[in-house]
Amino acid sequence: STLQLWLTFAPVADKTAAYFHISLEVVNWLSIVYLLISIPFGLVATWVLDSVGLRCAVILSAWLNMTGSIIRIFSVLKFLSLGSRSYWYLFFGQCLCALAQPLIIFSPTKLAALWFPDHQRATANMIASMSNPLGILIANVLSPALVPEGKHIPLMLGIYAIPAVTGCALATVGIHEKVPPTPPSASATNSTSQPFLMGLKMLLRNKPYIILAVCFGGGIGMFTCFSALLEQILCEKGYSNEFAGLNGALFTVCGLLGAFLLGLYVDRTRKFIESTKICFCLSALASIVFAVVSSPLH
Numbered sequence: 026s027t028l029q030l031w032l033t034f035a036p037v038a039d040k041t042a043a044y045f046h047i048s049l050e051v052v053n054w055l056s057i058v059y060l061l062i063s064i065p066f067g068l069v070a071t072w073v074l075d076s077v078g079l080r081c082a083v084i085l086s087a088w089l090n091m092t093g094s095i096i097r098i099f100s101v102l103k104f105l106s107l108g109s110r111s112y113w114y115l116f117f118g119q120c121l122c123a124l125a126q127p128l129i130i131f132s133p134t135k136l137a138a139l140w141f142p143d144h145q146r147a148t149a150n151m152i153a154s155m156s157n158p159l160g161i162l163i164a165n166v167l168s169p170a171l172v173p174e175g176k177h178i179p180l181m182l183g184i185y186a187i188p189a190v191t192g193c194a195l196a197t198v199g200i201h202e203k204v205p206p207t208p209p210s211a212s213a214t215n216s217t218s219q220p221f222l223m224g225l226k227m228l229l230r231n232k233p234y235i236i237l238a239v240c241f242g243g244g245i246g247m248f249t250c251f252s253a254l255l256e257q258i259l260c261e262k263g264y265s266n267e268f269a270g271l272n273g274a275l276f277t278v279c280g281l282l283g284a285f286l287l288g289l290y291v292d293r294t295r296k297f298i299e300s301t302k303i304c305f306c307l308s309a310l311a312s313i314v315f316a317v318v319s320s321p322l323h
Contacts, residue, residue, distance in 0.1 A: 027090055027129050028160030029167075030097075030122045031059050033185055035253045036168040036270040037178075039260060044175035045100075045112050049257060055119050056253040062123040068225075070127035074135050075224075080200050082135075086128035091193035093121030094186040101179040122189075130157060148292050155284055158277045161252055165273035169266040240305060247312060251276060258319060 034041045038052045045052075073082045097118035100111040107114060133153035137146040171181040228234050255276070256269040283304075291300050 027086070027122060027126045028157050029164045029185055030090065030094055030119070030189065031056060031126065032161055032164040032252055033168060033181065036165050036256050036273060037172045037181075037266055038256055039266070040172050040175040041178065044178050045115070046109075047112055051112070053253065055116065056249075058116070058119055059123040059126055060249065062120060063127050066124055067127040067131070070131050073128065074131055079132060079135050079139060082128045083132060083200060084196050086125040086132075087189075087193040087196035089121050089125035089128075091186075091189045093118040093123075093125065094182075094189035096121065098179075098182050098186060101182055148288050150288075152285075152288070155281050158280050158284075162274050162277040162281070165252075165270040165277065169270040172266075237301075244305070244308060247308065248280075262319075 034052055034055050038049055041047075041055075042049050042052050070082065073085070095118070097115050099105060100107065100114035100118070133150050136153055137150040141149040167184075168181060171184060172178055252273060255273050256266060259269040259272065260266065287300060287304070291297055
């Protein structure tokens, strides 16, 4: 649900701009705000997961997500007569949803460590993490289908609020424990993790970790750019919103398939380093091909 709300407007950026009487650059801020907020709040989310626990983090994320999705609906309610302020309601709702994103995105590793034995953690982490690109897949397919014209944007916002409200209810009522009654492994019983600030200092002094973080950040940046701006790149060349959304969905489906197969592979072989290097090389090659094909010369 969080990732659906993030990319609600990206596949229909042109229609969103026309409906709210704003520019495409302003529409892009509805996606960019997620990235800006995730930088400082990501540290807070990490502290919450380590200190308060997985249960509280997930419930807090669900409530922020639901509240933000409801506030977004206020921006299109005609009887409120918001006028030019309608965009700011939309933007504020996006900000609340953006606060929820780091809490839920950082949860899979904690979930795998606490609830699964060692030999299942990579697969458990992979399956939980796949829910994020699944939200992007749904947004790329659903938004163009729901908004053939700008006047259908209120319907889209209402439909996107449904999973956010449902997820909040399920998290609040259904999650009772922050750790399993019986630890799945010895490492889950005896945690060796450092206190938050000490662990952060150790990471900043760890050169291999810094290299991996920079590489992973670059990969996430590429994925974010493709996801948020693909509609504007393709529609400028004459393609429809539906075609752009289909390409975004295909982009995500291939990623889900690759993640699933790779998770099974590294769980059995433990070849994490080799797999990471190959994936980064293929990503760089694919980006170069896309840049060449989409250049003005073509």
